[in-house]
Structures are given as C-alpha cells and as structure tokens.
Amino acid sequence: MKRKATSRRRGEELEQAILDAAWAEFSEVGFARLTMEGVAKRAGTSKPVLYRRWPSRVELLIACVANRIPRAELIPDTGSLRGDLVALLTLARERMRLIGQGAMLGILAEVSADPVARNALFAGLIDELVTLLYAGVYQRAIARGELDEAHLTPRLRRLPTDLVRNEFLVFSDASDTAIDEMVDEVILPALRARGART
Amino acid sequence: MKRKATSRRRGEELEQAILDAAWAEFSEVGFARLTMEGVAKRAGTSKPVLYRRWPSRVELLIACVANRIPRAELIPDTGSLRGDLVALLTLARERMRLIGQGAMLGILAEVSADPVARNALFAGLIDELVTLLYAGVYQRAIARGELDEAHLTPRLRRLPTDLVRNEFLVFSDASDTAIDEMVDEVILPALRARGART
DNA sequence: TCCGTAAGATACGATCCGTATCTTCACAGG
C-alpha cells in the first residue's frame, strides 16, 4: 500500500481513501486491534492527516461505518406483516453482522460518555431502522388493514429493533430461528393484544 | 491508603481488600479510567499481586462487580404475575444502575473477543437474573395457575431481562414508565398469547 | 513562476498494559 512518491491526494479523494483503508483494516484485524497508525499506513499516509479530519479513533470509526452501511434500503413487500417483519429483522441482522458485535459494543462504549458523538451515532445509524420499520413495514400493514395507527405505541414501534439489537450485543448474532421466535412469540402477540388482525 | 509497614495481609483478606479498592476506584474515576496501578495503590499493594489473582483488567472488574452486586435476592411475592414482573425488572434496573451503562458496555466489549472471560461474565452476572426470574417469578405464577410450564419458551424466559438490559445499554436507564410499558405492552401479551391467564 | 496550504514523514511525551526480578515478611513445621 505504498504510494508513488510523486502523487499526493487531497480533499475528498484522500478522505475516501482513508475511510476505505479504515474499513479494510477493520475487516482484517477487528475493532479492538485497529490502530490509527495501521489505517494511516494502509492508506499510504500518516497519523496527522487522520487527526486533521477526525478528532479521535472512535470518530473515525463512526464515519467509516456510516460511510459503508448501505443507506435507506427498502424492505420488500412480502404481502403480510409477518413476512415484512422477518424481512426487516433479517436486514437489521445483516447490517449488524457487517459491523460486528465487538465494534458495536466498542463504539457504544466509547460514545456513551460523549453526548455529541452519541447523537451523531443515533441519528446516523440507530434511529434509521426504526424509521424504516415504521414508514415501511408498519404503514403497509395499516394499509392492508392488519394494523391500526392506534395500536402502535412508541414501545411497539421500537420493539423489533430492540430485540434484534439486544440479541446481537449480548449473543453476537441472531439466527434465523431467533428472528422467527421474536416475531411469532413476542412482536406479533404484542401487536395482536392491542387489536391488530394478523 | 498507605498501609502500615509491618502488616501484610494474605489470602481472603487481601483479596477482599483489593475488590473493595477496585470498587472504590471504579466509583470514583469510572470504568474507562480505571487502571490496575490505581487499584493496587488504593489497596495498598502492587500490580503483580493483582495479576496473580486475575489474568486481566476486565476479569478483575467482573469479579469486583460480581462481589458487589447483592446476590440471590428474592423477588417479593406481590400476589400477581404482573406485580412480580415489575418487581423483577425494577431489581434488574437497580443492579444495572449500580454498574452503570459505561461499565456494562465496556465489560461486554472487552469480553466479546475472549470466550473465557465471557463465560465468567455470564455465569456471574447475566444468567443469574434469568434464573431468579424463572425460579421465582414464573414458578410462583405457575403455582397460582396464571401460567403453565408449557407456555414458557426459552425466548419468553429471557424476554424480561433482555428488554431491560437493552433499554439500559442503549438509553442508559430504564424509567418506571418504561418498565410498565415492557410488562403491559410486551411481556404479558406475549405470555397470554401462549395461554397464560393473567 | 511563486507562494500558501495541506500532505506526508518522523519523533516525541504520556499512559497503561502485563511481566520479570528482587527483597521482605508471615506462617508452619520441627
């Protein structure tokens, strides 16, 4: 990854190269062993260049992850609330697998004392799934007549993502079986109890 | 915290003094800034003594927390499954408040790559609440006739602790309102769906 | 062509991990 002596990148090009290098380094050595020096070397640059853009290791990682996660995907319409829920939880799982348990925990831990970075993280990565769930899956179910707006308390809106996130943070993955359990034993019963017809 | 020159503690006495010092240090500077040297100094001993007992910083922390958390508490019999569930979730919250979000995330993060420490954590701190839930709350509900053994899938046994843990890990606390929501909007409906009479 | 700005290289202080080494004490067994 050594760069030609007479080719010096700048601005956007350099920034993207660093983010790519950070992702590659992260994929290779994992969150815990990722170092600024390693990223710099892989990107063909040096630490001060990184610190000129991100104030700390964790902020670089957040930027790197936000840069890599596919944004605003659509949940396919499977024709039923149950199918859509399974699709959403599966999408959530794939995203979390991309990041990995160690990195999720590490980022959350390092961010838990810093309200600014915390808000950035939530706005960029955490709240989006809930929005997808509500604007896509739940709204479709309402259109189908399976759900009513009034059934959806804030807690029930968050429930699916809460369940899969917990599974991932504590048990490092969510199996297909686990997803089915969440949907059939928890989410759908909770919705039906408030009047959903599924 | 300097010790008298001619008084050398050993065995159990020394170990407890170290755990107390670790807890004091943790309460004062927090998880992220707790160092082995700081704990040793406060305990009036030195790092090698610590490393003779615990193989790493995180294992000392786990032992320290496990030592401080009140063990095998009883969930009061409130006369109903709902009341018992609220009591359990409240107890879980108090325990987590004692530890704090930062330390919970930090410990989970450091342990996520180390299966040995991971097992120590689960055996000492995580599984116990589920056992309390099952052996206490759920068994009483079965005796009352509110629940049947057959209603309790593994997922539903874990559900209450999963919910409150997620709340704490992501939002740093669980309010009374949040606990009520979990019980009334999620847990009880899920149990009723499988035949519980509550 | 020339100059300012940022890139890139290097070195540094600081912190903290986990270990090795060595001395000193407490307790047990004779």
Added chain:
DNA sequence: CCTGTGAAGATACGGATCGTATCTTACGGA
C-alpha cells in the same frame, strides 16, 4: 524458639498506542 518456604510488596522494564509537535515537500491557484 528457630528456620525454611512461599506469598506479599516494591520496582523496573518492554511494548503498544494514543494524540501532538515539528519539519520538509509537493500540489495548485494567482
């Protein structure tokens, strides 16, 4: 009461990595 053993406690070390300071060099606009 005396002495040997093993753990306690002090100190120092190598190694990693953080974030910063300093300096030279190239790019690109005027």
